[in-house]
Amino acid sequence: MTGFLAVFGYVDPESPLNYNLETSVQTLIQSLMQLGGFVASLFIFKFGAFISNRVGLWTGSAFSVLAVILQMSSIKISALYMGRLFLGVSNGFYLTYSATYLGEIAPTYLRGSAVGLVTFQTSFGALIGILIDNYTAKYEGRTSYLIPLGVMFIVPAALSIGILFLPESPRHYIRLGSDENAANAIRILRGIYDEDQLAAQVTTIKDAWVIENRESQSVHLIDTFRGSDFRRTILSLCCSISQTASGVIFFSSYSVYFYAQAGVKNEFVWVMMSLAIALTGNMGAFIVMKFVKRRILLGVSSIVNSAIMFVIAGVYTRLSDGSYTAAQILIAMGTLFTWVYGIGQGPVLWALTVEIPSQRLRSKTVGLATGCNYLFAWIATYCSPYFINPNSLNWGPKYCYIWGVSNVVLGMWAFIFVPDVGGKSLEQITDSMTTHNDVKNEETGSVVELREFAQSE
Template identity: 75%
Template sequence: MLHSTGPDDVRDMFTLIQRERRIILISIFVALAQFQYGYDSAAVSGFQSMPGFLAIFGYVDPTNTLGFGIRTSVQTLIQSLMQLGGFFASVFIFKYGTHISNRRGLWIGCGFSIIAIILQMSSVHFAALYAGRLLLGISNGFFLTYSATYLGEIAPTNLRGSAVGLVTFQTSFGALIGVLIDNYTTKYQSRTSYLIPLGVMFVVPVSLSLGLMFLPESPRHYIRLGSEEKAEDSIRILRGIKDHSQLVAEVASIRGALMMENARSETTRLVDAFRGTDLKRTILSMCCSIGQTASGVIFFSSYSIYFYAEAGVKNEFVWVMMSLAIALTGNMGSFFVMRFIERRMLLSLCSIINAFVMFAIAGVYTRLSTGSYTAAQVLVAMGTLFTWVYGIGQGPVLWALTVELPSQRLRSKTVGLATGCNYIFAWVATYCSPYFINPTALNWGPKYCYIWGASNLILGVWAFLVIPDVKGKSLEEITGSMIGGSEEKTGNTVEASG
């Protein structure tokens, strides 16, 4: 549902931002965990067009304008091993996630990140490169799960969707910086061309490790441990609330929902995620997470520069940077859009738009040759539109729903499981994509977008028919609506009957 807006709504929004500026700044910082994922995906995509990198991990190809080529098997392992590492991390989190707090989970991610970067920078052997990619994937798995969960648990109801949506903003911003640095280092013919971009990655784990020392755990974490005083202190630090009665009310609301859940189960076990109403919530959370890959964003982020180069687009680094810069305006716009448009409608609309965008790219390259100037213009324009639409709707909504739908006691487990499922699909996508687009394999090039057009269309229809409306509800209210009796459908929205 589209909610009408007026001057009062806009004023209220800016008043809310001013009042909650502390939590917004903290959310931006914690979302930095996802900067690494976007930065790495874009930077490594650029490596595949760098002579300095290809001289070591590629092969000499006099017919290529770069003088080098890269084997399809190397392409698949560089990107897919990172997804596989993320899957391993997600499985671990699903099994042991309730024993690890959000801050500790992020610190673990920082440790794996530092080791992975050192491995990739210190050796020219494939084994070290592949091991680094796998460990970086494990780092991303911890970053992804615990940053999104932390954001979902600390943000107030009216900012939760936007706060979690900052994950998408940081991913796009990271990708933009990754391509920007690649653009200036690709001129080097030595290892320096890719060592500099890799070295910049240290900024994320080091900054997070230090910054997290000054942040508390989420109030929901402290209440799960039975420490209400620490929960009050957490809310006070995170949101700057000084009114004791308001602090008590916030804690009481969280505690009440948690007690309601615990009444159904004294302990939290793996099988709980697949029982009763939690089964539905687990499936919805998993599907929303998988929707990230279904949108095609993994394909574009992992192979955009190589994809543009093979499609005949000149100055591909510059065009990808322009596309990502425009996408950031969509990411920033989502902060406001998600305040006024129902999650289900926004996700459905954006998915259908991107379905037609993908079909347009594939259709043009079906009729025109790969080297056509017109086809290259269409590819750049449609690719830019795709990243903008994803940034304003698909990415933020899918992330928000993945975190919002699970119950409190199972949130870290469910988000970990959902993220793991997405990593499986992302692994398949990154592993198979080179075989479709590489000239030495199927050589589909941009016609590969037919597949992503179809997946976007399915995502849009599924969102319209299945996604419940959680806009404006606190995590406790969502919990209550799932636990407190039967659910009835009103149109396409699931509402609590009591």
């Protein structure tokens, strides 16, 4: 936006935008958000077990409001940086607790699809943002970017009020020792009123909690890497980091700038169109994840996206940045990439990150996994401008070679290592993965004995 670049950038007659940002400023504007998310994830990992999902979402809303105020109230670059950092902290709380909350309240047959809706929410929010940006970018002065920032107040306000009418997850009430509240939560969230069914569901959740809690009376960092939890933690970490490895962080952070520097005209409109099409993929994922195995869907979508990345890079290796044909191919392939990510990689990776950890370590493991993803996302967003900015390496779309390779690795990993957890309750996933490891390690104790202990309790 001219109004933004006039304040924080510099005049550059050779740029298609007539302005440009210093590479160092560009890296910090995006990477500080990832750093903020990493800080939030560290906090969640340390104290997540003591914070309910609703409190976590309220905390994210508070940081979101503070971030917007800082970015709107000053033209100093330091205030912009701090606002971006706090916005990242907000995202860290939002993403961790929204995914965990959805994973814990959804019935088994809808859990993967419900958690996968995180990707839909992200795409829908980005679409609304780009739509507003497209029309305010034409305004003179700071108004061009102050209006989109001001609109961001709506989300934390609406969310903070909305979750007042929702109960905590049944599993959270079980952790607090409140069976009655857990039953009420199931009654509200799932529409179950039969007392026998309610009692059975509460008993199932409670038995799993007792079994896992019996293994260790306290939870520490090292617990996430002990026994059967070691495999779960590594898988959850890999799933979360794969969000960055897919290349979606690069596209979401720099798509407008990326298109503009590649000579694409009306870049806001094209990004808006791309996100609108991506939403159809997000909505399709809700159905597809009920019938296609997680491993197959993730592996196939990763291989397809690797091919897309190689096509983009290959076209710009042969054709100049100003080529009309190259620009059209970039738009088509970029749109296809976001659609494939929306129907495959995004929802599957989010679902697996939440599903795989054990119940007693879920908040810590998801927090750790999200933190690692933010760390890798910070590296990606910090380094990307040095590759694509004309003042640095000036690779432009040829930068997609790197993301093509990372998607190949992601696809191979999915086919070889990702377990099939579709159609299983969180307790069944825990039991199956615990059995797999504990049968081989007598020192961890018999799962059967633990189950008998739970029943006696």
